Amino acid sequence: MSTKSHHTLTQQMAQHVQSWKQQKVSRKLYCQQAGMSIHKFNYWILKLRKEQNVFDVPRQHNVPKSNGFTQIPEPVVVSSINPAFQVELPNGNRINFFSSLTPELFKLFL
16 A cells, blocks of 8 residues: 555544544444444554544543552441431331531432
């Protein structure tokens, strides 16, 4: 394939990718409407992402690496068996609050 043909094909595929992004449809549906193979489309998405950075997708390399473990904070221990505040709904369900409510949150339940 000549350089000119490759450049033209790259432009065409970049236009397809932009059109797909604007339509906000699935890749499969876009390919069906455009009459192209989804495998070919996926290949071009990856190729364009590497070559031209067509997507505005944040790269994963900015995420700090970990050794696979995350420290989980200690659970909050509720010292009271009885809730500080309880909301009973018409269907019989109850929402229990075991700590004090802020005035703003309290007003929502009145």
